[in-house]
Amino acid sequence: MSNRLINWFRFSSPHNFYPLAGKMIPVFWMLTALFGVAGLWMGFFVAPTDAQQGEGYRIIFIHVPASWMSMVIYMAMAAWAAVGLSLNARLSSMMAQALAPTGALMAFLSLWTGAFWGKPMWGTWWVWDARITSELILFFLYLGFMALQASIDDPRRADKAGAVLALVGAVNVPIIYYSVVWWNTLHQGSSINLTKSSMAVTMMWGMLLMALCLWMYSIAVALTRVRAIILEREAHTDWVKQLKEIKA
Amino acid sequence: MNAMGAIIRRDLLMVMRRKSEVLTALFFFVIVSSLFPLGIGPEPALLRKIAPGVLWVGALLASMLGLQRMFAADHADGTLEQMVISPTPLVLLVFGKIVAHWLVSGLPLVLIAPVLGMQFDLDVSALGVLMLALLLGTPLLSLIGAIGAALTLGVRGGGVLLSLLVLPLYIPALIFGAGAVQAHISGLGADGHLSLLAAILALAAFFAPWAATAALRIALE
Amino acid sequence: MIWNSASDFFAMGGYGLYVWGSFGICAVAFLAEPLLIRMRHREIVRTLRRQAAAEKLELENK
Numbered sequence: 001m002s003n004r005l006i007n008w009f010r011f012s013s014p015h016n017f018y019p020l021a022g023k024m025i026p027v028f029w030m031l032t033a034l035f036g037v038a039g040l041w042m043g044f045f046v047a048p049t050d051a052q053q054g055e056g057y058r059i060i061f062i063h064v065p066a067s068w069m070s071m072v073i074y075m076a077m078a079a080w081a082a083v084g085l086s087l088n089a090r091l092s093s094m095m096a097q098a099l100a101p102t103g104a105l106m107a108f109l110s111l112w113t114g115a116f117w118g119k120p121m122w123g124t125w126w127v128w129d130a131r132i133t134s135e136l137i138l139f140f141l142y143l144g145f146m147a148l149q150a151s152i153d154d155p156r157r158a159d160k161a162g163a164v165l166a167l168v169g170a171v172n173v174p175i176i177y178y179s180v181v182w183w184n185t186l187h188q189g190s191s192i193n194l195t196k197s198s199m200a201v202t203m204m205w206g207m208l209l210m211a212l213c214l215w216m217y218s219i220a221v222a223l224t225r226v227r228a229i230i231l232e233r234e235a236h237t238d239w240v241k242q243l244k245e246i247k248a
Numbered sequence: 249m250n251a252m253g254a255i256i257r258r259d260l261l262m263v264m265r266r267k268s269e270v271l272t273a274l275f276f277f278v279i280v281s282s283l284f285p286l287g288i289g290p291e292p293a294l295l296r297k298i299a300p301g302v303l304w305v306g307a308l309l310a311s312m313l314g315l316q317r318m319f320a321a322d323h324a325d326g327t328l329e330q331m332v333i334s335p336t337p338l339v340l341l342v343f344g345k346i347v348a349h350w351l352v353s354g355l356p357l358v359l360i361a362p363v364l365g366m367q368f369d370l371d372v373s374a375l376g377v378l379m380l381a382l383l384l385g386t387p388l389l390s391l392i393g394a395i396g397a398a399l400t401l402g403v404r405g406g407g408v409l410l411s412l413l414v415l416p417l418y419i420p421a422l423i424f425g426a427g428a429v430q431a432h433i434s435g436l437g438a439d440g441h442l443s444l445l446a447a448i449l450a451l452a453a454f455f456a457p458w459a460a461t462a463a464l465r466i467a468l469e
Numbered sequence: 470m471i472w473n474s475a476s477d478f479f480a481m482g483g484y485g486l487y488v489w490g491s492f493g494i495c496a497v498a499f500l501a502e503p504l505l506i507r508m509r510h511r512e513i514v515r516t517l518r519r520q521a522a523a524e525k526l527e528l529e530n531k
Contacts, residue, residue: 056487137416
């Protein structure tokens with residue numbers, strides 16, 4: 001009877017998770033490719049030309065998904081860090097550690113593509129619109145998390161301190177966002193709308209598919225990174241020493 | 249409660265013996281605020297426009313200067329460990345340290361702000377709003393800063409890392425604090441901003457000490 | 470098909486620099502990131518292999 005029920009908690013040990021992650025990674029890469037092809041095809045060959053922004057608007061098919069992912073990854077990172085802190089689970093903290101660089105990259109790409117969108121549309125490389133400003137602050141939060149973990153030598157202390165910081169950041173993200181929206185509406189006379197109120201269905205689909213593509217990519221990359229982190233942090237254990245790739 | 253009062257009194261006493269700490273933050277505030285007109289130009293209209301932002305950023309940075317010392321000195325001589333194992337809840341003692349930090353690095357800024365505001369040609373009512381905003385905002389800086397100070401206790405590159413961690417979290421305080429003065433100047437009334445600032449302060453006063461205490465325990469493990 | 474020719478596609482109605490500049494940096498990023506992780510993985514494996522070999526030698530020499 002108990003043979004048929006999978007004990008999921010088995011996989012909360014680095015030893016058991018390492019091979020599982022290894023098997024999952026190719027699956028997620030395939031999904032990434034699938035959604036990516038579908039999304040890009042939608043975005044470049046199906047979605048029509050925009051009435052106001054011409055072909056330049058197509059940047060949203062990568063800008064918006066990257067922004068979404070930067071926020072999703074932050075929440076996932078904070079959640080894993082919280083689990084690691086409250087249950088004292090090393091692997092959960094390693095997962096948070098693995099997610100951070102990808103999240104930071106998404107935030108950076110969101111800012112870059114946002115600038116490349118802003119320049120032709122509104123004439124400046126940087127626009128202090130509420131969303132882009134919040135994205136910048138999110139980028140700083142990621143950098144802070146990574147910097148804090150990098151500067152603490154003891155890995156468990158780094159895990160826990162990072163968790164507190166990630167949670168404080170997560171609580172602050174809505175506050176920061178609304179304060180920036182407030183700041184922006186009072187200071188900007190002309191409201192700059194980065195997304196259109198009515199969007200062609202094909203445009204929505206393009207963004208959704210690309211978002212799924214980036215999501216699968218993020219999972220694939222995070223799993224790959226966590227495997228490297230596991231090896232680094234569990235180097236002294238027997239099971240690592242017995243691994244095929246390492247055994248002399 | 250008594251223990252908290254004792255902590256506050258003790259921290260203030262230690263600062264009084266080295267008055268340079270209070271004066272450093274204060275002078276920093278004054279000097280930085282004076283740098284902006286020098287860098288931008290003396291036209292009163294422009295200065296009045298940038299005053300709230302400049303003064304707030306100055307106050308923010310000045311308050312941040314004293315953050316590292318919140319726990320570092322006690323950590324170095326073992327007092328912090330004594331605080332952890334004392335019968336008084338650590339949260340109260342941490343709250344006491346935050347209050348002491350504000351009295352030393354925050355309140356003086358509130359008191360000198362009107363003088364600096366006059367340098368920027370702000371009128372009396374604007375100065376009043378500025379003081380009120382800083383009165384609400386500087387404790388917020390101490391509360392949030394305590395979390396950062398606890399997280400980076402004894403860590404390499406502590407000071408700069410602390411700034412990187414804490415400055416993004418300061419942004420709502422900056423937006424609403426400076427915004428309050430600007431709203432007042434433009435005739436819209438500062439009530440909205442000040443209420444929001446007070447709300448954030450109330451939230452932080454409740455949650456920040458807990459977060460700082462958790463961070464402190466992690467740092468001392 | 471909404472593009473009349475390949476050159477139309479690359480020009481993106483005059484916005485070519487911005488569209489391809491955006492997608493380009495993302496492509497670079499999404500290729501570089503997994504590569505860097507693979508390098509990190511190889512680095513740690515190399516280190517651990519060396520350690521395992523060193524330990525083996527120690528045991529043999531005892």
